[in-house]
Amino acid sequence: MKTALVTGASRGLGAAMAKALAAAGWAVAVNYAHDDAGAARVVDDIAMLGGKAASFKFDVTDKASVRHGIATIAHELAPVELIVNNATGPQPMMPIEDQSWDDHLDQLRFFVKAPLLLLQTVLPDWKTRKVGRVINIGSEVVDIGNPDFGHYVAAKAAMVGLTRSWARELGPYGINVNLVAPGFVPVERHATATADDIEDYRRDVPLARMGVPEEIAATVGFLASPQADFITGQTIAVNGGRTLA
Template structure:
């Protein structure tokens, strides 16, 4: 954040759940193995009864909020007062707040109120920080409009899924640096990161629950801090599709699919849009479903959500086209992935035999079309739905 963009009253916050691993890492780093922090037996004999988390461990997140959010890059933190008001325990959820209370324009210094709350909304640590905002000349020179995008960056949502993984690898081959989003499978995300790096491109992995707006915001912030750009977003996130008869279907089932397909897409687009608008260029690629064209029974909530995604894609496309942001949909037929693992073998065989090209779609088929839509070759295409279905459109 630049000094001139910072206003008195600006606020930021972040959350962190204290774990036993945090304590172990803090002890390893600092050597502070005070028994009150690490020895349950010792602590039980004191008024605290249970181990107390190091005060500076919680306070260290003030560094995170100053260094990454307010003011963020270029922050030179030179003063901090602290009062530890209540003990923090393992399992507590800390919310760290920073609020600008004063500015010194001459020295480009901001003063912040820095408070840490626990899950019971009690202040556990309070204090004030002084931070000088350093703005390197190189950043000023980059302020010119229409900057040339040298290192293209693609954010792959659901990067550890079947289509997501193939897309990460394909776009790395195309020259993109890759932000691999994952929700659960950290090991696989790291494996894909290594594969991307073997292709001489940079990659980073970011964990986020895309049903949580705060985590989406943090994912995009982290991605931009690593690569400074996001030029392409591919939304490959998916959840398993339950077969539910209409009589048993609940509104909750619709909400589950709508939140994943519509709410998360909307929230991700809102977060990446500022950087794309600044560049006057961007590509957003969503993944549709063949079941919208050829509905099958018991998938009502899924088909409804994927149909809504067609509308969302077109609406975004028409509004963002004049600003240089292209939004398209890729609609594969049945792809053999983890997502479709529960679909009976007979249905897969029948789909293949009824497909003019006589097979199911491969993740590489889908990634190939995504590659085209992510490239300059498709710059005159927006609001389009490209079907990857082996010719099923004809029958």
């Protein structure tokens, strides 16, 4: 059984991705940094459905924690062969005048630093064995250019750049790197979104409805599968067509 690491899988989209990958036969490392109960719930849900998962609490933005976390996963499950870079910290919105360099770094830590630390940790093993796959979780905001959000949009755009550069550099080793760009998919952290907020968004979706976490997870499952063996360096928008050119 091959092991997939889903970062930030104690709730939200990551939890749905963990469940989808487990259903597809992966042993899933459910990563998180704070919410012990949430991560335990995801692991229990997977076990109840006959899948294999375990939780691994470590901060994906910290080098020593990542090194230790990846080694622990290899010991308790098996060496990681798929990394889904999904974890996110808070995503505050603010006008340019209020954005500090630290606000930008806060986003880059999750969307550039963490994916880099994780990949660097597994890469010697992946290159030797010619295995491995990366799925980055981006966002439609890169195409839309949401205002008051430059720090988040820029970091998510950087993820697209990483995806493309890594795909070319690692292709010769048989390592695929792709990116899934969700639209607004309400999860636990959107509990305060009003019906009007959701309706305003829905009105711009060609498919005329909101997406659900399972639909983002299904695309991750596809990119993790052998059916996607010849796909690399791509961005797949999963947003009901909202970013159609």
